[in-house]
Amino acid sequence: MEALLPASLKRLKEALERLPGIGPRSALRLVQALLKKPELLQALWESLGEAAQQVRSCMRCGFWAQEELCTLCQDPTRVEPVLCVVKEPADVLAIERSQAFRGHYHVLGGVLDPLAGVGEDQLRLSVLWQRLRTEGYQEIILALGTSPEAETTAYYIARHLADWPGRITRFASGIPVGSDLEYVDPLTLARSLRERLPLSL
Known part of the structure; x- marks a missing residue:
């Protein structure tokens, strides 16, 4: 045909x-x-x-831009001293839809994957180290997903920043609202148990 x-x-x-x-x-x-x-x-x-x-990559955070800096990096109202590290630009849009984050972003452009030939030099890690040294962040959120490669990348970053004075956090992994436990995968259940919170009345 x-x-x-x-x-x-x-x-x-x-x-x-x-x-x-x-x-x-x-x-x-x-x-x-x-x-x-x-x-x-x-x-x-x-x-x-x-x-x-x-369209190009923002020279600061790596998100999509038409100038040297993207609209997020130019926004003077984003003053929260927290840096959220994501895998791809589309992840920024997903988090922005939640309207729950007013800090800054850093797009790595992927995750470490030696089998696919993706090492530290292929990601925006050197720019990340520089930003953490010079921009005064107090917390870094590793929002890279839950794939094995994402987990490896998160641990790599955390080890590299062992002496960094700020907080290193990640998104909580929980049970989706409205889900029955029988349909939740074992890894999510295990993480939900480990990261359980007190019940607020």
């Missing part, structure tokens, strides 16, 4: 397939939808060009 596609559409489909979560069938449906709406295809083309030319 691939041979029936014009070469340009085949290249478009193959490019879409390289996106996360897009398989061959989804890519073909996207191609079909774009061809049915030429104005959508044109808007997508222009948006991709603008993003490629204008």
Whole structure:
């Protein structure tokens, strides 16, 4: 069936397939939808060009920006002396949706994964060490997720900062609201037991 596609559409489909979560069938449906709406295809083309030319990583925190500093780093109301370390820029958006954090962020750009060739030099760790030396933070939150690679990265950072005077914390791992215990995985249950809190009346 691939041979029936014009070469340009085949290249478009193959490019879409390289996106996360897009398989061959989804890519073909996207191609079909774009061809049915030429104005959508044109808007997508222009948006991709603008993003490629204008979007960069914030030189301070690593979040998406169109200037040297992102909007978060330029926000004078973010004065809480806490630095939240995350894996990717999308994690910043997830935390911001909670409206529960008013400190600053640091995007590593991944986690340590020797099997995939990702070491300290591939992450923004040297910038992190510099920020902790010079920006006066009192706490660092390691919000890297719970994968084995994320856990390894969190412990690596904690060991590196053994002599740092501030607090090193991580997000609490708990049972989702509305969940029955029989559906909660054993690791989450174990962490919930270890990190249990007193009941406030």
